[in-house]
Amino acid sequence: MTALLRYQAAILLRSHRWIFPLIAYGLLIAVGAAGSSSLAQTLDWSGAMLVPVTAFLTRAMLTAEPDAARACVAAAAGPARAQLATLIAPLGGAALLGLAGVAFDVLTAEAAASPPGTGGLFVKLTAAARHPGIVAGGLLIALVCLLVGSAAGALCNPPLLRHPAAAMLSTLAAIIFALVADVSPASAAITHNTAQAASPLAANWPGAGALLGAACLLAVAWGISVALAARRDNWSPTAS
Amino acid sequence: MRAQARVGMSVDMRLDAVGKRYGVRRPWVVRGFSAELPPGRLIRVTGRNGSGKSTLLRVVAGVSRPSAGKVTGRPHCGYVPERFPGGLPFSGREYLRHLARVHGLRGGAGARAVEEWLERLGAAGYADQPLRSMSKGMCQKMAIAQALLPSPGLLVLDEAWTGLDSAARGMLEAAVTERVAAGGTTVFVDHDPARLAGLEDERWDFGSPGRVTVLSGAAPLAGSGAGFVAGSVAGSGEASGAGSRAGCGAAATAAARLERVTIRLEAADAAEAVERVRAIDGVRVLSVDVADVADAADAADAAGVAGAEGVAGAGGSRGEAAGS
Numbered sequence: 001m002t003a004l005l006r007y008q009a010a011i012l013l014r015s016h017r018w019i020f021p022l023i024a025y026g027l028l029i030a031v032g033a034a035g036s037s038s039l040a041q042t043l044d045w046s047g048a049m050l051v052p053v054t055a056f057l058t059r060a061m062l063t064a065e066p067d068a069a070r071a072c073v074a075a076a077a078g079p080a081r082a083q084l085a086t087l088i089a090p091l092g093g094a095a096l097l098g099l100a101g102v103a104f105d106v107l108t109a110e111a112a113a114s115p116p117g118t119g120g121l122f123v124k125l126t127a128a129a130r131h132p133g134i135v136a137g138g139l140l141i142a143l144v145c146l147l148v149g150s151a152a153g154a155l156c157n158p159p160l161l162r163h164p165a166a167a168m169l170s171t172l173a174a175i176i177f178a179l180v181a182d183v184s185p186a187s188a189a190i191t192h193n194t195a196q197a198a199s200p201l202a203a204n205w206p207g208a209g210a211l212l213g214a215a216c217l218l219a220v221a222w223g224i225s226v227a228l229a230a231r232r233d234n235w236s237p238t239a240s
Numbered sequence: 241m242r243a244q245a246r247v248g249m250s251v252d253m254r255l256d257a258v259g260k261r262y263g264v265r266r267p268w269v270v271r272g273f274s275a276e277l278p279p280g281r282l283i284r285v286t287g288r289n290g291s292g293k294s295t296l297l298r299v300v301a302g303v304s305r306p307s308a309g310k311v312t313g314r315p316h317c318g319y320v321p322e323r324f325p326g327g328l329p330f331s332g333r334e335y336l337r338h339l340a341r342v343h344g345l346r347g348g349a350g351a352r353a354v355e356e357w358l359e360r361l362g363a364a365g366y367a368d369q370p371l372r373s374m375s376k377g378m379c380q381k382m383a384i385a386q387a388l389l390p391s392p393g394l395l396v397l398d399e400a401w402t403g404l405d406s407a408a409r410g411m412l413e414a415a416v417t418e419r420v421a422a423g424g425t426t427v428f429v430d431h432d433p434a435r436l437a438g439l440e441d442e443r444w445d446f447g448s449p450g451r452v453t454v455l456s457g458a459a460p461l462a463g464s465g466a467g468f469v470a471g472s473v474a475g476s477g478e479a480s481g482a483g484s485r486a487g488c489g490a491a492a493t494a495a496a497r498l499e500r501v502t503i504r505l506e507a508a509d510a511a512e513a514v515e516r517v518r519a520i521d522g523v524r525v526l527s528v529d530v531a532d533v534a535d536a537a538d539a540a541d542a543a544g545v546a547g548a549e550g551v552a553g554a555g556g557s558r559g560e561a562a563g564s
Contacts, residue, residue: 003341010338014329068321069328072386075301075319075396076343232262233304 004077004085005092008061012089017060022097025053029101039109039131040204043138044190046101050142051149051186052175054094058153059171061090063164067235074233083159083229087222091150098142106135133203141189141206147214148178148186151221158235159228185213251313253277253394253425259308259450260295269295271450272309275442279315279393279423282416282439284430287446293429294322294398296444296452300427301396315393315425316343320400324383326371332382333358333367336389343390350389357385360415361408377403384408388415395419397428401435 032045073082152174161167178184189206259271269292285293298304301319340350358364363381380403443455
């Protein structure tokens with residue numbers, strides 16, 4: 001599995017398919033940081049933006065390998081393990097982006113973490129360290145959103161949906177659904193009651209239900225993707 | 241999966257009533273195919289373009305999961321696809337090093353195997369070029385190298401020779417012969433009948449859609465070198481087992497490389513027809529499709545003759561009896 005992950009991570013890095021998600025995520029969290037009034041709110045936003053970023057990074061990896069190259073790897077290591085590695089690599093990449101996003105939010109969140117007028121990296125870090133709950137809550141929200149984004153990417157792309165237009169449109173629809181629908185764990189994780197949001201130093205925690213729901217969703221989505229990878233060895237879009 | 245493969249080492253690889261179709265409303269590409277793949281067997285798969293050879297090879301290689309039946313005891317597999325487009329962001333050497341690790345070769349052993357096969361294929365000179373810039377033949381060499389790297393117990397070659405220069409073609413034939421001699425099973429498709437001619441132990445032939453017939457490559461026939469018993473002993477006169485045996489022998493000695501032997505005999509019903517075929521020396525009934533035999537019997541009822549067709553191999557090898 002290590003060899004498969006190395007191979008997939010190398011494809012991800014060398015194919016430059018990470019550049020667009022990175023730029024998009026950077027822009028999105030910069031906008032979020034500018035428009036939020038507290039660190040907890042900023043972290044909500046950054047977490048939510050991981051849903052589209054993870055979904056599209058997953059799509060990028062599911063379409064990176066030509067059929068023949070995937071077949072060679074599947075013969076060597078088994079199609080299920082090969083597919084699993086293809087799904088884990090973008091999740092790992094998106095997790096790195098998520099961590100970078102949280103770090104960015106902490107360092108730029110003056111409103112919540114440091115009194116007005118003071119500045120400096122050290123001051124901001126120590127201010128954040130005094131409120132570990134806020135950062136930990138933000139990390140958990142990011143985790144929920146990562147899992148939901150990966151599930152959306154796995155369900156809306158090959159081998160399930162092989163036609164590029166259908167795959168991209170449904171990925172987009174799944175992202176919007178994941179962010180606004182009440183039943184979505186990602187939506188549940190970033191929705192807080194107003195009492196919580198009122199205090200600038202309050203931490204936002206995702207509910208245990210959101211975490212559990214996201215984990216189950218991921219397991220189902222990956223399970224379907226892995227099972228179909230071995231049955232549909234030909235992912236060309238013409239086979240619909 | 242790895243544990244499964246290890247358990248499988250002790251038993252021969254088998255295909256049990258394997259079928260493949262891409263969707264419930266789609267036709268079967270392969271249906272009800274059973275075969276054994278013991279170590280050291282060289283198997284050629286033949287059939288027209290689009291008959292399902294590549295699909296069967298993908299099922300054998302474990303790339304594709306059969307829709308029906310099962311594959312057991314598959315050894316570690318190296319697979320060369322029909323076309324290997326260099327769409328990956330690696331140089332040839334980097335790609336092979338990754339694949340060596342995926343095949344389970346660690347560190348130095350992997351790097352050594354990569355250099356050895358690049359050298360043998362005459363590809364060491366351009367192995368640092370990006371895959372994207374390689375020609376068809378160069379890419380094909382990378383695909384072949386990755387399959388041979390681990391000295392796999394099962395080698396599956398889907399027209400691996402196309403696009404290669406003559407030196408590499410010869411090298412690949414030699415490599416296959418080496419693998420088989422070392423106990424590796426090889427299944428290959430190639431449209432050049434001269435490819436590994438006379439060396440194959442068995443031939444899987446796609447005749448009617450979805451149906452595969454196992455033809456046994458025989459020990460060399462008298463004076464003919466090697467090849468398949470072939471021939472058409474058609475005619476409804478040879479009613480008895482003895483008559484058929486004589487016909488069979490005549491065909492085998494008369495024609496060195498005929499395609500198949502047709503045996504016609506009279507029987508009261510399908511079961512008896514199969515029994516009769518089974519009784520003939522040198523013919524082993526591998527599989528009988530009951531529906532087909534029944535159809536044949538129905539059709540023959542009007543004529544008062546039940547027919548069964550057998551494909552025979554010589555010298556105690558095997559054949560298949562099935563109604564056509």
